[in-house]
Amino acid sequence: xxxxxxxxxxxxxxxxxxxxxxxxxxxxxxxxxxxxxxxxxxxxxxxxxxxxxxxxxxxxxxxxxxxxxxxxxxxxxxxxxxxxxxxxxxxxxxxxxxxxxx
Amino acid sequence: xxxxxxxxxxxxxxxxxxxxxxxxxxxxxxxxxxxxxxxxxxxxxxxxxxxxxxxxxxxxxxxxxxxxxxxxxxxxxxxxxxxxxxxxx
Numbered sequence: 001x002x003x004x005x006x007x008x009x010x011x012x013x014x015x016x017x018x019x020x021x022x023x024x025x026x027x028x029x030x031x032x033x034x035x036x037x038x039x040x041x042x043x044x045x046x047x048x049x050x051x052x053x054x055x056x057x058x059x060x061x062x063x064x065x066x067x068x069x070x071x072x073x074x075x076x077x078x079x080x081x082x083x084x085x086x087x088x089x090x091x092x093x094x095x096x097x098x099x100x101x102x
Numbered sequence: 103x104x105x106x107x108x109x110x111x112x113x114x115x116x117x118x119x120x121x122x123x124x125x126x127x128x129x130x131x132x133x134x135x136x137x138x139x140x141x142x143x144x145x146x147x148x149x150x151x152x153x154x155x156x157x158x159x160x161x162x163x164x165x166x167x168x169x170x171x172x173x174x175x176x177x178x179x180x181x182x183x184x185x186x187x188x189x190x191x
Contacts, residue, residue, distance in 0.1 A: 001126075001143060001144040001145065001146075001176060001177055001178055002143060002144065003112075003144060031141065031142055032110060032112070032128040032142045032143070032144060033142075046118060047116050047117060047118065048116075056112070056114055056117065056126070056144060058175050058176060058177050059177055060162055060163065060177050061162065061163040062162065062163045062165060062166060062175055062176060062177035063175070063177075065163070065166055065173050065174065065175035065176075066118060066175045067118055067119070067175075077175065079117060079118040079121065079175050080114035080116065080117030080118065080121060080126075081114055081115075081116040081117070082112060082113070082114045083113045083114055083115055084112070084113045085110060085111070085112045085113075085128065086110050086111050086112075086113075087109060087110035087128060088108075088109060088110050088111075088153035088154065
């Protein structure tokens, strides 16, 4: 899953009938530390997120497992509003090989 | 499946009901030698992994299978904790 920040809403009158009644949001995807901003995705919101919220995004066919999205033609869904992300290991340390037991 | 290292955790109180009680962890995909490769991501944990542990994880819709019969909306799940990786040549 990815983290992202809700940056906008999307309205479409003409759309797939299985999307009728869903709430579509524009989400800026980010790294888990909320630093590096990546691209934008349009995602179905299932947890009533609002603009500015940091959210948890599920993508691919798993998005259809979100509440009420069975058989809907979607590949991204918001399934949580993030309170906090705690990083225990800075990315820079990851370039060093871990200590291995022999 | 891919190798990864657990590098953090995520808290969300408002979430899909089926994520209730499931740990969400930040993982960085790694190569067998421990070097980071690709972007860090959030994964559900089915194994009780902790920070700094090397794990292997499954992506895509199959990530939901460890929680069956519950259909947990996840696209990445930790399914094992790595004791040893041996790569020859």
